Ligand SMILES: [Ca+2]
C-alpha cells in the first residue's frame with residue numbers, strides 16, 4: 535500500500551459516506567473514487583488500488599461556525615450561568631431535605647406522645663377495678679386506692695385478674711417523669727422504672743372530685759387529667775423557641791368507672 539501523506543483533497547460529500555467522491559488535485563489519474571473506509575482523517579479510496587490520503591472536507595456554513603470557537607467572555611458567562619443554575623438547584627434541594635427531616639421529626643414526636651398517652655389512658659380507665667369487692671368487705675387491711683394522689687406521679691391500682699390481690703401483672707402501675715433524661719417512665723409492681731417514651735418535655739397531672747373540683751384526697755378522686763408534652767428529637771436552628779425543639783401537647787381527661795364504686 536502506497537501512502538501519499540500530505541496530499542490535500544476536497545471531497546464533495548460527508549465523511550463516512552459511501553457515495554462517489556470527487557478527488558481534486560489528486561496525484562496520478564485518480565479523479566473519481568468511492569470512500570470505503572475511514573481511518574481518522576485519511577481515506578481508502580476505491581476502485582483504485584487502496585491508497586490512503588489526507589482529506590480536507592470542503593467547508594460548509596456549519597463547519598465554519600464550528601471552527602469559529604467561543605471567546606473567553608462567552609466562556610466565562612456560560613460558566614457563571616451554569617454555576618448559578620447548579621447553586622439554585624442545590625439550594626432548592628437543601629430546603630426540601632430540611633423540610634422532609636422536619637416533617638419526619640414532627641410525625642415521630644406526635645406518634646411518640648400518642649402511643650404513651652394511649653397506654654396511660656387505657657390503664658387509668660381500669661383504675662379501682664375491684665371485682666372481689668375488697669374495698670367493701672369491712673376489712674381495712676386490703677383496701678386500695680384506684681388512683682392515689684401524687685403531684686408528679688400517676689399511681690394506679692386495679693385487681694385485673696379478680697383474685698382480691700394487687701400483686702399480679704400490671705395491677706400496680708406508676709407513671710413518672712424523668713426530667714434528667716426527658717423520659718416518661720412506667721414502673722410496674724416492684725419492677726424498675728422502664729422508659730415508656732423519650733423526648734418528653736413534661737408530664738402534668740390534675741385530679742378532680744365528683745363535682746369536678748380539684749382535689750388532693752385520694753378517696754375523692756373521680757377524674758384525672760393528664761397533659762403530656764413531647765418535643766422533636768432534633769433541634770431546628772430556625773425555630774426560635776424551646777432551643778429549636780418543636781413541641782406537641784396531648785391533654786386527656788379520664789373518668790374511671792370503678793373509682794366511684796371503691797367506697
Ligand atoms: Ca377491704
Ligand SMILES: [Ca+2]
Nearest residue numbers: 693697699702
Ligand atoms: Ca390480682
